[in-house]
Amino acid sequence: MNNNNNVKSSDPNATSNNTASNNPTSLSRRQFLNKAGITTVGIGLASSGLFSANTWAAKAVGKKASATLHRMARDIYPHDELDDKYYSQVMLPLADKADNDPQLKEKLLEGVNTLDQLSQKYFGKDFVDIKSEADRVKVLRAIENSGFFQTIKGNLMMGIYNNPELWQHFGYGGSAWEQGGYIRRGYNDIDWL
Amino acid sequence: MTTKFDLNDDSLVVIIGSGAGGGTLANELAQKGIRSVVLEAGKRFTLADIENDEWRMFDKISWLDKRIVDGPSRLASDFPNLPAWIVKGVGGATMHWAGVAMRFQEHEFKMKSTLGTVSGANVLDWPISLKEMAPYYEKAEKKMGVCGTEATGMPFHGESNHYKVVAAGAKKIGAHCEQATLAINTEARDGRPSCQVNGFCMQGCKIGAKWSTMYTEIPRAEATGNMELRPNSMVLKIEHDKNGKITGVLYADEKGAQHFQKARLVAVAGNSIESPRMLLNSASNLFPDGLANSSGQVGQNYMTHVTGGVYAEFEKPVHMYKSTVVPGIVKEWQDHDASRGHLAGYELEILHLGLPFMSAFLNPGKSGWGREVSSSLANYDNMAGFWICGEDMAVESNNITLHPTEKDQYGLPVPVVYKTDHINDTRMRNHAYARSKELFESIGALKVNNLPPYPASHNMGTNRMSEKARDGVVNRWGQSHDIKNLFVSDGSQFTSAGTENPTLTIVALAIRQAEYIAKQMAQKEL
Numbered sequence: 075m076n077n078n079n080n081v082k083s084s085d086p087n088a089t090s091n092n093t094a095s096n097n098p099t100s101l102s103r104r105q106f107l108n109k110a111g112i113t114t115v116g117i118g119l120a121s122s123g124l125f126s127a128n129t130w131a132a133k134a135v136g137k138k139a140s141a142t143l144h145r146m147a148r149d150i151y152p153h154d155e156l157d158d159k160y161y162s163q164v165m166l167p168l169a170d171k172a173d174n175d176p177q178l179k180e181k182l183l184e185g186v187n188t189l190d191q192l193s194q195k196y197f198g199k200d201f202v203d204i205k206s207e208a209d210r211v212k213v214l215r216a217i218e219n220s221g222f223f224q225t226i227k228g229n230l231m232m233g234i235y236n237n238p239e240l241w242q243h244f245g246y247g248g249s250a251w252e253q254g255g256y257i258r259r260g261y262n263d264i265d266w267l
Numbered sequence: 268m269t270t271k272f273d274l275n276d277d278s279l280v281v282i283i284g285s286g287a288g289g290g291t292l293a294n295e296l297a298q299k300g301i302r303s304v305v306l307e308a309g310k311r312f313t314l315a316d317i318e319n320d321e322w323r324m325f326d327k328i329s330w331l332d333k334r335i336v337d338g339p340s341r342l343a344s345d346f347p348n349l350p351a352w353i354v355k356g357v358g359g360a361t362m363h364w365a366g367v368a369m370r371f372q373e374h375e376f377k378m379k380s381t382l383g384t385v386s387g388a389n390v391l392d393w394p395i396s397l398k399e400m401a402p403y404y405e406k407a408e409k410k411m412g413v414c415g416t417e418a419t420g421m422p423f424h425g426e427s428n429h430y431k432v433v434a435a436g437a438k439k440i441g442a443h444c445e446q447a448t449l450a451i452n453t454e455a456r457d458g459r460p461s462c463q464v465n466g467f468c469m470q471g472c473k474i475g476a477k478w479s480t481m482y483t484e485i486p487r488a489e490a491t492g493n494m495e496l497r498p499n500s501m502v503l504k505i506e507h508d509k510n511g512k513i514t515g516v517l518y519a520d521e522k523g524a525q526h527f528q529k530a531r532l533v534a535v536a537g538n539s540i541e542s543p544r545m546l547l548n549s550a551s552n553l554f555p556d557g558l559a560n561s562s563g564q565v566g567q568n569y570m571t572h573v574t575g576g577v578y579a580e581f582e583k584p585v586h587m588y589k590s591t592v593v594p595g596i597v598k599e600w601q602d603h604d605a606s607r608g609h610l611a612g613y614e615l616e617i618l619h620l621g622l623p624f625m626s627a628f629l630n631p632g633k634s635g636w637g638r639e640v641s642s643s644l645a646n647y648d649n650m651a652g653f654w655i656c657g658e659d660m661a662v663e664s665n666n667i668t669l670h671p672t673e674k675d676q677y678g679l680p681v682p683v684v685y686k687t688d689h690i691n692d693t694r695m696r697n698h699a700y701a702r703s704k705e706l707f708e709s710i711g712a713l714k715v716n717n718l719p720p721y722p723a724s725h726n727m728g729t730n731r732m733s734e735k736a737r738d739g740v741v742n743r744w745g746q747s748h749d750i751k752n753l754f755v756s757d758g759s760q761f762t763s764a765g766t767e768n769p770t771l772t773i774v775a776l777a778i779r780q781a782e783y784i785a786k787q788m789a790q791k792e793l
Contacts, residue, residue, distance in 0.1 A: 152637075227633075227636055232623075234626075235626035244644065245586070246622035251465045255462075255465040256463075260586060
């Protein structure tokens, strides 16, 4: 129902400020997410710019695993009209972190490995090679309770829906007080009732 | 203000908590010349700290100390450590509320008389009536500036898009819907501006149009010179002498240093999890089950309202966020009518969430992902919806207890919050889901999503009021049945939950309690 299809950043150097890693409150946000059963790892976006599935995570987990994680990200919160970069910029900090965090690196690699094993078992091919979304979802449902899956999901939820760059696309206004609120800005302009 | 009281001054009232109950009590006492120290566990915020950002404000003001949710409920699996969504900071939950200010209905003070014995529940009448509360409700409405009431004469906000959508559906199915009476200025009043509809009432009102003790009661009490606020002060124990009379409060400051503040009387107002927790943590040789607990009811009968969400998706935009958070209420099912298949009533409160929170609460928990969820979120701008708020039954086994081994950062046992539906709660919620669907489909909803309950902002009942000492914790004034100079001043004194949001009733009770305390002091009874 949104009009802005295929949202692309007009400024490739724009910094997304939704969850800057230097945000002193990010610890308590993680606290909530943990309390809420949502696992995240260092939700933070360094700087955005344009990323592709091939460039972001290869360093830490390898090209194959990064492609798998990317496909998985797009299946968790699928928005076909969104450019890859909105998913990649969520995964990038994870991969960055994995570079210096052997435990996380193992978690990601093991998770990808399990995903491929299950994909082979169910469909005779690796996860990225499964063509049907419904089939990929079947594999993902089988691992949704894992820490690996919930880590990716938690980061994506914040990275997609708490990303001010995407609020206009989703039809959400964000901060309003600086603009005098809505009392004179679409408060009661509905015309289809 | 710079008023400083001495730790050894035993003529002071010590109030624990600075929200709707504690903040109001402090100011009411201060205006009468009664001196108090307010111990607040959280820090002091200013309007500059308030942002129109859901997660940032969640991070900033929420009470995130460890708690454990127990019980066979989806809440326990979705939010295992976050039973309640309340505030740690000066102003308490009056920061995080939508401003909905409604009086209880007459029968809601008399649930036992109205319903009789309810199997599996611990229902009781309040020892007070609506008639007795009416003048205090009026004072509370004036104090808080509740629009749409005779007490203030302030008009309603006017119908927002979100309101209009729901009102159209309500009209189609013959359900009564009206604008909400909110403690939000619709005219400049009492030194605070008129609402400009930022749409972030729950995150703290950036311009102070919504009533919060943070910038009304607290500074006014301080201005009298009769109140000293001590933020970052976590109460560890309430102490007493050999006769069982309260002598003061042991608390830890920001740096962890412990202080003992002497007191003439203590009023507990830390919300319905912390208040009973303090009383339980204060167990002694004389009171081995905790203070004020001869009935065994401290911590019991924990109520949160029957809640849930319903969000409908339409073909065209609603922009529900361009509204006060709660612009109106469907009141059709607010009364008690057993022919509906459940006891007591509920309200459908029109309420918006921002996109960030919608993504967290539309289908919370581990399975909330995939195309169905993302398709609904892609439809965010076409959504309209409710938060269900119904009376939940007092059930003794819904309670706050202390974890036997696990401690928090203050060295206090972590609270365990057990809450599950009474069968009546489940029936009521299902009724509300069904009526909501009918309402939204009558005006062309394409899809109607039912959201499970999320962490509770309405927490009530764990130190309840009762006529007889054996049935509850406090008397009709919020005064402990067991200990004369110990009071409860928050929502934990509620005997039943009502369907209405609790804040107005908490404030009315605090105004009334202040009068009682002042009289008792004057008569040397306290």
